[in-house]
Amino acid sequence: MGARSRRSTGNLPAELTSFVGRRPELGEVKRLLSAARLVTLTGAGGVGKTRLALRVAAGVRRAFPDGVWLAGLADLGDPRLVPNTVATAFGLRGTSDQAAGLAEYLEDKQLLLVLDNCEHVADECAMLVAKLLAGSAGLRVLATSRHTLHVEGEHILHVEPLPVPPAEDTGAGPAEAVTLFAERAAAVSPGFELTPGNRAAVSRICRRLEGIPLAIELAAVRVRVLSVDQVLERLDDRLGLLTSGPLAPQPRRRTLEAAIGWSFELCTPAEQRLWAQASVFPGGFDLDAAEQVCAPGETGSTLDVVAGLVDKSVLSRRNGTFGRHAWYRMLETVREYGGARLAAEGGEAGVRARQAGYYADLARRYRAEGFGPRQSEWLGRLRREHANLRSVLEHCLSGPGAGRALDIAASLWNFWYGGGLVPEGCGYLRRGLELCGERTPVRARGLYAMAFLAIQTGAPHAELLAELAELAEELDDERLRAGHAECAGMATFFAGDLTGGAALLERALAGYRTAGDALLVFDTLILLAAARFFLGDPRGAAAAEEALALADRHGARWSRGYALWAVAIHRWRAGETRAAARLLHEAIALRLTDRTLLAFLVEALAWCHSAEGAHDRAARLLGGAGAVWRLSGARVGEMSPYQGVDEQCAAQARKALGNEAFEAAFAEAAGSGLDEVVRCALGERPPAEAAGKAAGKAAAEPGGLTRRQREIAGLVARGMSNKEIAAALVLSGRTVEGHVENILVKLGLTSRTQVASWLAGPPPA
Numbered sequence: 091m092g093a094r095s096r097r098s099t100g101n102l103p104a105e106l107t108s109f110v111g112r113r114p115e116l117g118e119v120k121r122l123l124s125a126a127r128l129v130t131l132t133g134a135g136g137v138g139k140t141r142l143a144l145r146v147a148a149g150v151r152r153a154f155p156d157g158v159w160l161a162g163l164a165d166l167g168d169p170r171l172v173p174n175t176v177a178t179a180f181g182l183r184g185t186s187d188q189a190a191g192l193a194e195y196l197e198d199k200q201l202l203l204v205l206d207n208c209e210h211v212a213d214e215c216a217m218l219v220a221k222l223l224a225g226s227a228g229l230r231v232l233a234t235s236r237h238t239l240h241v242e243g244e245h246i247l248h249v250e251p252l253p254v255p256p257a258e259d260t261g262a263g264p265a266e267a268v269t270l271f272a273e274r275a276a277a278v279s280p281g282f283e284l285t286p287g288n289r290a291a292v293s294r295i296c297r298r299l300e301g302i303p304l305a306i307e308l309a310a311v312r313v314r315v316l317s318v319d320q321v322l323e324r325l326d327d328r329l330g331l332l333t334s335g336p337l338a339p340q341p342r343r344r345t346l347e348a349a350i351g352w353s354f355e356l357c358t359p360a361e362q363r364l365w366a367q368a369s370v371f372p373g374g375f376d377l378d379a380a381e382q383v384c385a386p387g388e389t390g391s392t393l394d395v396v397a398g399l400v401d402k403s404v405l406s407r408r409n410g411t412f413g414r415h416a417w418y419r420m421l422e423t424v425r426e427y428g429g430a431r432l433a434a435e436g437g438e439a440g441v442r443a444r445q446a447g448y449y450a451d452l453a454r455r456y457r458a459e460g461f462g463p464r465q466s467e468w469l470g471r472l473r474r475e476h477a478n479l480r481s482v483l484e485h486c487l488s489g490p491g492a493g494r495a496l497d498i499a500a501s502l503w504n505f506w507y508g509g510g511l512v513p514e515g516c517g518y519l520r521r522g523l524e525l526c527g528e529r530t531p532v533r534a535r536g537l538y539a540m541a542f543l544a545i546q547t548g549a550p551h552a553e554l555l556a557e558l559a560e561l562a563e564e565l566d567d568e569r570l571r572a573g574h575a576e577c578a579g580m581a582t583f584f585a586g587d588l589t590g591g592a593a594l595l596e597r598a599l600a601g602y603r604t605a606g607d608a609l610l611v612f613d614t615l616i617l618l619a620a621a622r623f624f625l626g627d628p629r630g631a632a633a634a635e636e637a638l639a640l641a642d643r644h645g646a647r648w649s650r651g652y653a654l655w656a657v658a659i660h661r662w663r664a665g666e667t668r669a670a671a672r673l674l675h676e677a678i679a680l681r682l683t684d685r686t687l688l689a690f691l692v693e694a695l696a697w698c699h700s701a702e703g704a705h706d707r708a709a710r711l712l713g714g715a716g717a718v719w720r721l722s723g724a725r726v727g728e729m730s731p732y733q734g735v736d737e738q739c740a741a742q743a744r745k746a747l748g749n750e751a752f753e754a755a756f757a758e759a760a761g762s763g764l765d766e767v768v769r770c771a772l773g774e775r776p777p778a779e780a781a782g783k784a785a786g787k788a789a790a791e792p793g794g795l796t797r798r799q800r801e802i803a804g805l806v807a808r809g810m811s812n813k814e815i816a817a818a819l820v821l822s823g824r825t826v827e828g829h830v831e832n833i834l835v836k837l838g839l840t841s842r843t844q845v846a847s848w849l850a851g852p853p854p855a
Contacts, residue, residue: 100157100201101179102148106406108273109145111252111266112138113834119146119247123202123230126245127223130208130233133249135423136304136346139234140206142249147204147232154230156201156763163215164207164422165372165477167484172214174514176203181510181683181764182721188513189218193225194720198761200228207422208235216241251301255293264289267296267306274310275318278403282313291318298325304423305346308353311403325352350427357402360385360395362431365404365420367441369428373477374408374419383444417474442485446494449475449482453501460504461609463645469683472505483518487525496522496536503539504609508648508684510722512543519543531570534561538573545581546686555581569610572601576614583621586731592621612640612649619656623663624731631660651677651687659694662701671698678771685722688764689715692771693732697739705743709752712740713759714767721764795833802829806845 119142122129131139147158161179166172173188182195203222208215216239219231223243233239238246252267264272264284271292276282284292295318299305312321354362367384368375375383381392396418399405405418420428432438452475460468472479479498486495499506499518506515519540526533537558544551555578562570575598583591595618602610615637622630634656641650654677661670674695678688696711715736744752759770769775795803805815816826830842837848 099151100147100154100159102144102151102158102160102204105144105148107277109141110270110273112142112145115142115247115249116146116149116834119143119232120150122245122247123150123232126243127229128219128231128233128239128241128244130235130238130244130246131249132235132238132246134302134346135236135426136302136421137249137251138303139249141303143204143206143232143234147202150202154201156199156228158202158204160204160206162206163211165480166211167372167481169211169214170517171480171514172211173218174511176205176218178510179203182685189221191720192218193222196222196226196229198228199226202230202232205231205233208233208239209237212237212239215239252296252303252306254296254301257297265293265296265301267299267301267303268292270303271296271306271310274307275313278311278314278401288318291322295322295325298322302346304421305350308350308403311401312356314401324356346423347427350424353402353404354427354431357404358395358398360391361398361402361404364392364395365399365424366428366432366435367437368405368418368420369425369432370438370441370445370481371478372425372481373475374417375478376415376417378415379448380418382448383441443491445478446482446486446491449479450494450498453498456505457501461612461644461646461649465646465648469505469508469648472502473509476509476511480514487518487521492522492525493528493530493532496526497532500532500535500539503542506539507543507546507686510683510685512547516540516543516549529561529564531565531567534558534565534567534570537561538570538577541577542580545577545584551577551581568601569605569607572598572605572610572614575601576610576617579621580617583617588621588625588731592618592625592627595621608640608644609649612637612646612653615640616652616656619660623656623659626663631657631664634660647680648682648684651680651682651684651691655687655690655694659697662694662698665701667698667701671695674698675772678768681768685718685764688767689718689722692718692767693736695771697735700739700742703746705746706751706755708739709743709747709755710759710770712736712743713756714762714770716756716760717762718764718767795837799829799833802826803833803845803848806830806833806842 119129119131123146131143133139144160147160151158159179161176163172163175166175173192177188177192177195180192180195182191205215205219212235215233215235219233219239220241222229223231223241238244252270253265254267255265268284268289272282272284295309296306299309309321309325316324354365357365364380364384368380370383371379377393377396380396385392385395396405400407400418404424405420408417408419432441456468456472479502483495483498486492486498495518499515499522502515506512519536523533523536523540526536537554541551541554541558543549544554555574558570558574558577562574575594579591579594579598581591582594585591595614599611599614599618602614615633619630619634619637622628622633634653638650638653638657641653654673658670658673658677661667661673674691678691678695682688692711693715696708696715699705699711700708740752740756747755759767762770802815812826812830833845834842837845
């Protein structure tokens with residue numbers, strides 16, 4: 091793979107609205123991050139901790155070669171899933187000890203991890219952060235929480251509300267709170283601007299809301315239908331009612347609640363009802379979910395109600411899975427308010443029951459349609475629904491709905507596998523099996539799902555298989571008999587008994603054909619092709635070809651990656667190494683998210699290059715495959731007979747290259763990230779042209795400034811105001827303001843006066 095150019099950008103979301111103010115805080119957080127390995131931003135809900143953290147993270151991205159990564163915890167109900175959620179943010183597959191797997195992965199990384207909304211899982215966050223920081227010298231953590239994490243070495247910055255204008259007019263420019271109000275009002279009411287006629291009312295609104303950004307944004311959106319004076323009048327009435335009396339322990343919290351409550355009261359009864367009921371969706375929802383869970387029998391009007399809540403900024407709209415459906419979310423504080431109203435007004439049990447039914451149906455539809463042309467779309471949808479699935483499963487498992495939880499978790503067995511969520515899926519299945527002792531088809535499907543996942547990760551599975559065999563006979567179910575044979579054959583095969591494993595898999599295949607289950611026929615064909623490959627049985631090639639034809643016939647893109655692998659290894663066995671390599675390249679180029687599949691593909695590509703005498707490349711691919719196996723969490727790669735072929739390939743490379751050269755090539759690749767492994771496997775180079783251009787710009791424009799930004803920086807250094815710069819360069823005032831903000835962020839400065847000093851001296855390294 092050449093020199094270690096492993097720069098990664100991470101997973102920060104794009105900003106959808108402008109960022110206002112906070113220059114002192116931006117500079118201070120950057121200063122703290124340069125000196126401390128854990129910085130926690132604390133403050134009340136709605137004060138802007140998340141936006142500040144994301145802006146800082148984006149500004150320091152270039153300092154972290156392995157990227158800046160966001161793990162959002164607001165949707166998390168079970169504290170035990172904190173390590174898994176963080177691992178998922180990195181694209182890692184779950185393991186039985188996710189914290190240990192994370193520590194190993196981060197050991198040699200230089201990256202920034204942003205943990206957002208830690209307060210409700212603070213103890214688990216603290217334990218995980220302490221472990222990760224101890225194991226990785228290059229890791230920095232930026233956390234947001236309503237209170238501190240109490241981890242040794244933690245540096246804390248309390249985020250205050252935005253500055254508000256004083257009661258008396260001093261003639262100074264608008265305070266940051268006023269600027270925020272004006273920008274958000276202009277977004278919903280084009281043409282809105284601060285004038286001498288409305289400035290006083292806007293200033294009073296911001297003072298009444300104590301500079302809390304969320305409260306200001308909720309008020310500003312009312313300018314769409316109300317004048318500023320009307321907003322102020324109604325806001326005064328609401329705040330006076332809710333904040334009068336003895337001073338509350340958390341006055342700003344009460345102000346925010348009052349502002350949200352005022353927004354709630356201005357909604358129509360239908361909007362209020364949907365706001366409260368939609369609070370059961372921590373991950374957001376689409377129109378179909380709103381109609382079935384929140385407004386059953388009112389499908390004709392639900393769209394109008396949702397549109398009204400979007401107009402009022404209660405809901406934010408995003409593109410749905412692959413752009414097919416709109417997706418709606420609430421800010422966490424707004425959702426909390428809705429949840430409190432739902433609990434207070436009653437009816438929560440009915441909403442939760444409808445929600446559980448909705449996701450049980452969704453899981454069954456996934457199982458029925460998941461092997462087809464919508465396979466990739468379904469996987470994307472389930473990832474987006476992940477927080478909602480967690481919420482539903484936890485609710486069902488904590489009440490009388492354990493059977494429904496087991497039904498859902500069992501239907502999603504290959505989502506847990508392919509999505510890197512094996513420990514989480516096993517946890518739900520285990521709890522469901524413990525709570526649902528009745529010997530029913532649902533329990534049998536849960537046993538199959540649990541056994542499949544356990545075998546793939548090397549976990550104990552003998553008792554699961556024994557009960558599954560008994561239950562299949564009690565229920566006289568051919569599909570369950572085939573499921574037992576498949577899992578038993580897989581376990582036998584992975585344990586090294588190829589003949590016994592193949593015999594069981596043949597029995598499973600016959601049973602699935604009889605049952606007419608295309609997905610499980612496909613899965614068993616892949617396993618049978620692998621077992622026969624190691625047996626040297628030419629019938630394995632026919633099984634692989636049949637699996638590929640089946641995937642193509644059903645349009646199942648994810649499954650096709652496994653079929654290409656199966657066909658390729660048989661071509662390799664037949665001496666058609668170049669044809670095998672082409673098939674493997676085709677599968678790798680799909681860039682699927684299944685880490686186990688990628689490990690299989692890269693491993694087999696190493697075998698191909700070894701057969702062609704390209705031993706240096708084979709060594710690198712073996713190292714890369716090892717890296718992906720670690721990320722996948724699956725243990726198949728450590729089991730006989732795959733390991734035997736790897737060792738033979740490695741021995742040939744070691745003999746050809748010598749121990750030192752082999753170890754160097756292997757070790758370099760073994761420390762790679764997924765993108766590097768894929769590029770190496772496909773023979774791609776890093777985007778050198780783009781990197782060269784970027785390097786040229788950086789050399790020509792110190793500090794990473796663009797030519798336009800450097801031109802504006804020169805005018806700032808001369809003492810010109812934004813208005814004067816806009817006039818001189820024929821730009822809008824807002825454009826100049828954005829350039830100045832970016833200049834300060836890129837240079838790590840906190841005031842305009844520092845720009846002149848920076849220009850006068852050598853650029854920072």
